[in-house]
Amino acid sequence: MVGKSILIVDHNPSSRVFLARHLRSKEFKVIEAPTGKDGLIAAWRDQPDLILFDPTLPDVPGKEFLQKLRGDPRTKATFLIALSSDPGPACRETCIIGGVNEYLVKSSGAILALDEILDRIYAAEEIHESPPPPPVPEKSGTLIVFLSGKGGTGTSSLCANFAMNIQQAQPESHIIVADLVLPIGSIGQIVGNHGSLNLVTVANLPSEQTNTEYFRKNLPIPELWKFQLLAGSPDPQQGNTVRGERINQIVDVLLSAYDFIILDIGRSLSRISLPLIQKADLIVLVVSTDQSTIQLTKTVCEYLQTQGIDSQKIFAVLNRAVGLEGLTKTEAEAIMGLPIKTTMPYMGSNFTLANNLNQPITIKYPTDTASIILKGTAEDMVKLAKRFQAR
Incomplete structure (x- = not known):
């Protein structure tokens, strides 16, 4: 990597010295900065090829640090890697939304992950001829994304239950549900899947290995649920x-391998998930009845519209299954400025019980009103998604 420069911004002297020594051993030119302010000065003065920083800087909040870098034409396109001493999901989400290209947590495996990123970025420049990347399959399947503005709305459970009913309504179709909620997913627990194959293990495989045949052959079909997971x-x-770009590669392959691709994104709205939402044929937005969730959902809707997403593709579902209290459907629609297409009725303890037993609601409670709504709404989702896909 001769000639490439990396700016390290880290207030921890031991960490900064260790990283600098490691990067110099790989023949990078290294610039060091102990504070956020010094880091910004160095970034704009020296214009490094890459900035490696700890977002928990004492003098400049990570969000502000990123805003300044991405807001300046000198560093607007600079490759940014956050190497965080904060393992919490809030820090990760702030950094991804703020514009980092990669996010790592300081741990025993962080240096190996960093090396893999640097090799991926710069290795091709060190050889005269590199093999072409694997071709991106053309989109063919119908893509449905499940999204929420706030946790605790039952999005993952509804995603699994609607997917199961779509499979029942489309028995000849191949359906995949992918749990992309980061940093931790839950659909596996809901459907009773205990296998070791998951988003992380698949993402760590070479891209040429994870082709359409790999997914169709290896992904499990949880008992009672019908779809692959x-x-x-x-x-x-x-x-x-x-890695964010690896998730997008995986979804591109799934689109060529399945008739319906159903993604659970949860509240993980970020630079990783936004491209998936933008290419979706239908966006199922799950809301609960408390006012804070409705307000956050309004903010999400407004943001999506600024990103060129057609509001007609948003299929809002009001989930009352876990509680009767809160705003009415009319009140929620007035705040969000968006029609609610379906309301899931209150189910008392039955909603939680079905989840705990790893059973679809329509199988556990076939005569319940919720089961009838799930079946009808699943058919409506398919019709709408197909209509938007045909545009």
């Missing part, structure tokens, strides 16, 4: 190692 990250530490 790509389970989510099993824990936050592993989830924080998943």
Whole structure:
């Protein structure tokens, strides 16, 4: 990597010295900065090829640091890697939304992950001829994304239950549910899947190995649920190692391998998930009845519209299954400025019980009003998604 420069911004002297020594051993030119302010000065003065920084800077909040870098034409396109001493999901989400290209947590495996990123960026420049990347399959399947503005709305459970009913309504179709909620997923637990194959293990495989045949052959079909499942990250530490561009590669392959691709994104609205939402044929937005969730959902809707997403593709679902209290459908629609297409009725303890037993609601409670709504709404989702896909 001769000639490439990396700016390290880290207030921890031991960490900064260790990183600098490691990067110099790989023949990078290294610039060091102990504070956020010094880091910004160095970034704009020296214009390094890459900036490696700890977002927990004492003098400049990570969000502000990123805003300044991305807001200046000198560093607007600079490759940014966050190497964070904060393992929490809030820090990760702030950094990804703020514009980092990669996010790592300081851990025993961080240096190996960093080396893999640097090799991927710069290795091709060190050889005269590199093999072409694997071709991106053309989109063919119908893509449905499940999204929420706030946690606790039952999005993952509804995603699994609607997917199961879509499979029942389309028995000849191949359906995949992919749990992309980061840093930790939950659909595997809901459907009773205990296998070791998940988003993290798949993302760590070479891209040429994870082709259409690989997914169709290896992904499990949980009993009673009918669809194939790509389970989510099993824990936050592993989830924080998943590379954003790898997720998009995986989804592109799934689009060529399945008739319906149903993604659970949860509240993980970020630079990773936004491209997936933009290419979706239908966006199922799950809301609960409390006012804070409705307000956050309004903010999400407004943001999506600024990103060129057609509001007609948003299929809002009001989930009353876990509680009767809160705003009415009319009140929620007035705040969001968006029609609610379906309301899931209150189910008392039955909603939680079905989840705990790893059973679809329509199988556990076939005569319940919720089961009738799930079936009808699943058919409506398919019709709408197909209509938007045909445009």
